[in-house]
Amino acid sequence: GQQLNQSPQSMFIQEGEDVSMNCTSSSIFNTWLWYKQDPGEGPVLLIALYKAGELTSNGRLTAQFGITRKDSFLNISASIPSDVGIYFCAGQNNNNDMRFGAGTRLTVKP
Amino acid sequence: DTEVTQTPKHLVMGMTNKKSLKCEQHMGHRAMYWYKQKAKKPPELMFVYSYEKLSINESVPSRFSPECPNSSLLNLHLHALQPEDSALYLCASSHDWTSTDTQYFGPGTRLTVL
Numbered sequence: 744g745q746q747l748n749q750s751p752q753s754m755f756i757q758e759g760e761d762v763s764m765n766c767t768s769s770s771i772f773n774t775w776l777w778y779k780q781d782p783g784e785g786p787v788l789l790i791a792l793y794k795a796g797e798l799t800s801n802g803r804l805t806a807q808f809g810i811t812r813k814d815s816f817l818n819i820s821a822s823i824p825s826d827v828g829i830y831f832c833a834g835q836n837n838n839n840d841m842r843f844g845a846g847t848r849l850t851v852k853p
Numbered sequence: 854d855t856e857v858t859q860t861p862k863h864l865v866m867g868m869t870n871k872k873s874l875k876c877e878q879h880m881g882h883r884a885m886y887w888y889k890q891k892a893k894k895p896p897e898l899m900f901v902y903s904y905e906k907l908s909i910n911e912s913v914p915s916r917f918s919p920e921c922p923n924s925s926l927l928n929l930h931l932h933a934l935q936p937e938d939s940a941l942y943l944c945a946s947s948h949d950w951t952s953t954d955t956q957y958f959g960p961g962t963r964l965t966v967l
């Protein structure tokens with residue numbers, strides 16, 4: 744099946760630093776999504792990308808849909824303590840079967 | 854309103870118990886999903902309902918029995934579970950079962966099987 748490789752697995756950064764994480768796939772996807780999950784809660788959608796090459800921002804978050812349709816990245820600028828959590832990428836194909844990456848655990852030190 | 858609600862938030866049950874998880878959305882979404890998530894892992898799809906009919910069953914054991922009584926409600930009936938079934942169970946919904954449709958997740962039910 745289609746596997747997503749998400750990296751890094753974890754990050755420990757200082758408040759105010761920028762963060763970058765990415766996802767790659769062996770197959771193409773029609774849609775790329777980025778979710779954030781806090782402990783004991785469900786994933787919350789951050790950004791959805793629908794077109795190859797698309798670059799979308801949501802506040803301090805920026806994500807891009809790779810031109811090959813096999814990758815995506817998420818950047819967080821000027822991190823703050825509430826950015827702590829697990830970030831999941833997800834790719835969707837035509838039957839709405841969504842595949843998740845393994846997640847990036849972000850820790851922000853004040 | 855992009856809210857998916859789930860009850861209960863926490864559930865502890867024995868291996869001989871029968872319990873149910875409930876999920877509700879009032880966004881007019883016609884596709885609803887059950888996921889299972891183990892600690893430090895991504896969610897794994899279990900079932901997909903589209904227009905109140907079961908569309909996908911990802912080879913889930915029969916001790917998990919989904920039910921969609923109407924377009925706003927999704928239940929997951931549990932019977933004779935095993936300790937390894939302990940996990941966070943997430944419900945999600947989307948407008949329709951298409952590739953451009955975003956799924957919205959509920960907060961989950963933390964299930965512990967003793």
